[in-house]
Amino acid sequence: MDRITWPRLRDDLASTRRGAAAFLQNLDAAHTTSSTEWFIRWIEIGDAHGILGNAKRREGKIDEAAMAWLCALTAFEVAKRLTTETAVQGEDASVKIASAIKTFGSLEQKIECVQIECYDQSEIQAHYLPADSCSKAPAIICISAEDETATTLLGRLLPAAAHRGMSVLAVTYDDISGNRRGQSNETLSCCLDYLSTRPDIDATRIGVYGDGIASALATDLAVSDSRVAAAVCDGGLWNWARTRAAVEWVTGVSEAQNEEVIAARRLRLIRRLRCPVLVMAGGRGVVSISEAIRLQNACAAAKMDLQLGIPRTTITDVGEVENFVISDDRIFRWLEQKLLLGSAV
Known part of the structure; x- marks a missing residue:
């Protein structure tokens, strides 16, 4: 992995999307790491953003909570791309995405x-x-x-x-x-x-x-x-x-x-x-x-x-x-x- 590092948790949407774009752009350099490992890492990143979003919601910081869940959606989408259409992981990512959309939509009825x-x-x-x-x-x-x-x-x-x-x-x-x-x-x-x-x-x-x-x-x-x-x-x-x-x-x-x-x-x-x-x-x-x-x-x-x-x-x-x-x-x-x-x- 000369040109790619493990993606990190980023605290705002722009940074999260820049990190996701950079990861996908350099994915060809990650041949020594399996897609399953990358999938797990991006699911972990999405889950971490979800935990942050829930914490912000409890604090009444709705805008920050919404931002965290948008970051989670980006991470889960990256994870979904790293699976085949028939893989169980792909179904897991879709479930995560559906749950994140539901939570985001419940924030001041945004959807x-x-x-x-x-x-x-x-x-x-x-x-x-x-x-x-x-x-x-x-x-x-x-x-x-x-x-x-x-x-x-x-x-x-x-x-x-x-x-x-x-x-x-x-x-x-x-x-x-x-x-x-x-x-x-x-x-x-x-x-x-x-x-x-x-x-x-x-x-x-x-x-x-x-x-x-x-x-x-x-x-x-x-x-x-x-x-x-x-x-x-x-x-x-x-x-x-x-x-x-x-x-x-x-x-x-x-x-x-x-x-x-x-x-x-x-x-x-x-x-x-x-x-x-x-x-x-x-x-x-x-x-x-x-x-x-x-x-x-x-x-x-x-x-x-x-x-x-x-x-x-x-x-x-x-x-x-x-x-x-x-x-x-x-x-x-x-x-x-x-x-x-x-x-x-």
Whole structure:
């Protein structure tokens, strides 16, 4: 372990997340230490933060208690990344995360469970985290990846979203997606309706963030609903890739068009988006890095507001581990600047 040391308990959220990011960044240097050992250490760190949070709560220091539990969530999320999907440790980490979210949500009711009525009279359940400010704040609709529960999504996003002056509405992919064409757009538009009617939300500053395959749903919403002010999405590349694959399958030949023609088609798709866009390529996303770079170059030439983020990953004995801390902080920093500050990243 020449370039990595055992992670330490840190007494504030920024330090905890910097430590977690540094650990994940240098995970390839930890080959002499098993993922199980790292898992145990990060669970211990999360538990220590939880003990501190409970102590602060008993002292009536609610803000400090909330900070400690956000640190615990970051530590437990790191631990979860160090297990396989079928490992018992992964289930243990998920239980820890669920318990930490419940405790954090009990602190002055920071997390609300809300029911959103859809146009077909059905309802979906969502989790709402209000902004720190009492004035009208921007809001973000966050859609989980296909294999994520609301608890999994919240456990990862709460520490990244906290104290940024923005509200968060978390929904799951399964609740949003449907077999009927256009149903996901309708359901997400209902989420926009809900946020727009809340007195604590500025209806002109609502963004959407889709994780994993949900990034395509975020694109569709931004295209279909002009109320979206910023989108973290796939920029239309997922549907673009599927369309190209379908054409090649039907014709039996690979598409042999020149790059100028292909670039023009990409731009036609992205021009339908009338808001700033951040495309996350690679990692847990569904977007090809090479296609995203081509799209970014085309948008730069056309003076369109599209930026590209590429998550950092490390290969370990449990597979590819993404540095979620850097990725999530990048996403929420971009959303904060687009929706709250109105400046370029």
